[in-house]
Amino acid sequence: MTSLIPSVSLARRNLAFEVVSSLRAEIISGKLEPGVSLAEPVLAKRFGFSRAPIREALIELESEGLVEFQATGRTRVRILVESDFLEIRDARVALESMGARRAAARWTSGDTAWIEVNLKAQVNASTLAELSRLDIDLHEYVMLRGDNKRVLTLWQSIRRQFEMCLAKLHRNQQSLAFEPRQITVSAHRRLLAALASGSPEKAAQTMAAHIEDSMEWAPMYNQGLDGAMA
Amino acid sequence: MTSLIPSVSLARRNLAFEVVSSLRAEIISGKLEPGVSLAEPVLAKRFGFSRAPIREALIELESEGLVEFQATGRTRVRILVESDFLEIRDARVALESMGARRAAARWTSGDTAWIEVNLKAQVNASTLAELSRLDIDLHEYVMLRGDNKRVLTLWQSIRRQFEMCLAKLHRNQQSLAFEPRQITVSAHRRLLAALASGSPEKAAQTMAAHIEDSMEWAPMYNQGLDGAMA
């Protein structure tokens, strides 16, 4: 289901592309934790390449916001704090409202069917990670249907940073003690209704409200930070 | 007045930084026209550097959307067509609505004063380029006051692509036969009123409507393309 991700930009299929894909996946999944050093010689040895493609990959990842350059020139996995989380929320609201507005204007019964399949899977999801995955897939589908490459690309960047936040929350699971499934599914049903209603404005508003609701746990975002200092 | 641009990201102050700044300015201003080749050895000779910093700069510029990699690996200044222009419009609406919403929530009389100085300059502007500059400065001020680094950074990227569009329009001036000054200034006065009204929602809506109005010339965007084929 993640195959619906389009190969945005990156027309070059070189070694740097491979490094970007690999590191991106590890950062998003939390396998590479925030703050971890990304020294070029180390990565070069690990991938079996020279430093050149590694450097190019790090530049790419920095512009995606997954990696940060320190004043000394050193690179590390980006550390996100609560204010970052709040920024991500508002960026999502801005971009996904527009995505929903545009998607609603071209919504078809086939789109409704796709969402319904996704929602059935959400109901049957057995782990929190699986539910998160399906949630993001649903939102990505709407963005794709919004049919605006720029808005989509900007959103992809924010989405990846959001996934970094999720990885952190999954690490300190105590932050998600409540039962999110029912809430998530019913919110998505309301969203679907708005998208299919034929009113772009309603779709945009419903999306904005949904994101704000679903990211309400922001205040507890930094709770478990102390023990996670890398 | 352009000094209000913050040094977003790019913590590294290396040769690539210099190349990015320089090429970016030339592309945005239209000095480097869309489609022009950006071969690494040529640029290396021109800047007096080796190819390494040039390559890094091109990667950066590609992620900003100012430059495009072709399937062959060659790089050229990005060519924007009307559909790109429409995408940019909606991206601006999404990001600047959010920027205005957040700016309105923390608006002060000092902010109103800043805008009023800008508007006086708009009234006295003698060239279309100067008016465009002041227009963008005003929008940037609102985005800065929105106080969200991510939304700001995403917007900067879109803004630069928008400036590329302006450069193209300035090349084929016949596209702007109407008198934009009165319209621009009065629209900005309405925007200022909304920002100062204390209603974030009203500010967001007014901004969205303003951008859609002000970019209404989209249909004529490709008029003069034939003669501008590089």
Add this chain to the structure above:
DNA sequence: GAATCAAAAATTGTCGACACTTTTAAACAA
């Protein structure tokens, strides 16, 4: 044990080199 200083190791920024591919130019034929 904690702080200080010096040596060693690691890292970045930049360069030039080389194989391989693509583009351009020239020579030639119809």
Add this chain to the structure above:
DNA sequence: TTGTTTAAAAGTGTCGACAATTTTTGATTC
């Protein structure tokens, strides 16, 4: 003139090297 083939020029992707800087390590002192 136009089209085709071939040789030359230019361009990209990748590598290893080296100086300069930063970080780490280890020895020494209080």
